[in-house]
Amino acid sequence: MLVFPNAKLNLGLYVTQRRPDGFHSLESVFVPLPWTDAFEMLPTAPGQATSLTLTGRPIPGDPATNLCVRAYELLQADFPQLPSVQLYLHKIVPIGAGLGGGSADAAFALKAANELFSLSLSVEALESYARRLGSDCAFFIQNKPVLAVERGDVFEEINLNLKGTGCVVVYPNLHISTAEAYARISPHPPQHPLRGALAQPMNTWRHTVSNDFETALTPGHPVLDEIKQQLYAAGATYASLSGSGSAVYGLWEAGEPAATTWPADHTVWQGSL
Numbered sequence: 671m672l673v674f675p676n677a678k679l680n681l682g683l684y685v686t687q688r689r690p691d692g693f694h695s696l697e698s699v700f701v702p703l704p705w706t707d708a709f710e711m712l713p714t715a716p717g718q719a720t721s722l723t724l725t726g727r728p729i730p731g732d733p734a735t736n737l738c739v740r741a742y743e744l745l746q747a748d749f750p751q752l753p754s755v756q757l758y759l760h761k762i763v764p765i766g767a768g769l770g771g772g773s774a775d776a777a778f779a780l781k782a783a784n785e786l787f788s789l790s791l792s793v794e795a796l797e798s799y800a801r802r803l804g805s806d807c808a809f810f811i812q813n814k815p816v817l818a819v820e821r822g823d824v825f826e827e828i829n830l831n832l833k834g835t836g837c838v839v840v841y842p843n844l845h846i847s848t849a850e851a852y853a854r855i856s857p858h859p860p861q862h863p864l865r866g867a868l869a870q871p872m873n874t875w876r877h878t879v880s881n882d883f884e885t886a887l888t889p890g891h892p893v894l895d896e897i898k899q900q901l902y903a904a905g906a907t908y909a910s911l912s913g914s915g916s917a918v919y920g921l922w923e924a925g926e927p928a929a930t931t932w933p934a935d936h937t938v939w940q941g942s943l
């Protein structure tokens with residue numbers, strides 16, 4: 671079974687509280703971004719072990735602990751009848767970019783196994799496995815715009831139609847660890863709660879919708895603001911850091927992005943939401 675795990679963007683991100691479990695509560699709108707990896711899952715011949723073949727962008731860390739392997743092993747622990755599998759991951763989405771790429775691979779591995787082996791797991795059951803793999807992993811089970819709260823793993827419906835919105839994402843080849851980014855934040859309630867702010871026209875978001883990680887990380891990484899200003903210069907209606915970075919995106923409510931030259935070490939994706 672071949673699937674295409676997509677990335678996500680955060681529209682606004684407020685870290686509201688430090689929790690007793692060491693994690694943080696947040697308020698953010700997660701939106702699917704159609705920048706994808708390619709992931710294939712095939713049953714192995716009897717007697718063979720599970721394997722993962724990686725191509726594309728190098729992924730730091732031991733392949734045995736890759737999130738798509740961990741996702742499959744989580745299911746195998748509860749469904750011992752599951753066979754070994756051959757996994758193939760062609761990595762395209764930048765890593766440590768705030769785009770949730772690893773979490774997407776894990777969520778799509780859960781969904782692929784559920785379908786390939788007819789496990790009949792409900793959306794709730796799949797989300798519960800996903801939560802055990804990463805805070806933003808559960809989002810990719812339903813993969814639709816939501817207001818995320820708690821650890822970013824509890825979702826509220828939000829009425830937001832961004833279909834067709836133009837989008838440019840720029841990754842400046844800077845790996846930011848999510849844990850380190852959280853450590854730089856002083857939690858506080860949002861000045862403009864997201865549900866209300868995002869209900870207003872997109873050209874107001876610039877003044878009301880922000881990302882706490884952007885505020886915390888920009889002084890140490892001026893390239894983040896340089897990209898944002900270039901996106902606005904290219905006509906973006908709204909621009910922001912995604913998640914804990916380092917990818918910065920621009921949205922075009924109408925019209926096309928002006929041609930922009932980016933440094934050679936930046937990776938750029940352009941398309942529609």
Ligand SMILES: C[C@@](CO)(OP(=O)(O)O)[C@H](O)COP(=O)(O)OP(=O)(O)OC[C@H]1O[C@@H](n2ccc(N)nc2=O)[C@H](O)[C@@H]1O
Pocket residue numbers: 680683692693694695696698767768769770773803804805806807820821822848849852912913914915
């Ligand atoms: C910041 C966000 C916003 O969407 O996205 P990314 O920038 O990673 O894409 C997420 O909260 C990232 O979620 P995820 O990448 O799944 O994080 P996890 O693997 O669960 O946790 C990595 C580390 O981040 C910190 N962490 C994560 C989530 C959270 N709500 N509070 C935290 O304090 C913890 O230190 C944890 O050890």
Ligand SMILES: Nc1ncnc2c1ncn2[C@@H]1O[C@H](COP(=O)(O)OP(=O)(O)O)[C@@H](O)[C@H]1O
Pocket residue numbers: 729730731735736737738759761764765766767768769770771772773774775776848913914915
């Ligand atoms: N399939 C995978 N794709 C990307 N990163 C993975 C994967 N499996 C494990 N990881 C680990 O997860 C971390 C990055 O996860 P990712 O979700 O891409 O981060 P971010 O959401 O910040 O962009 C890295 O430390 C990487 O080694």
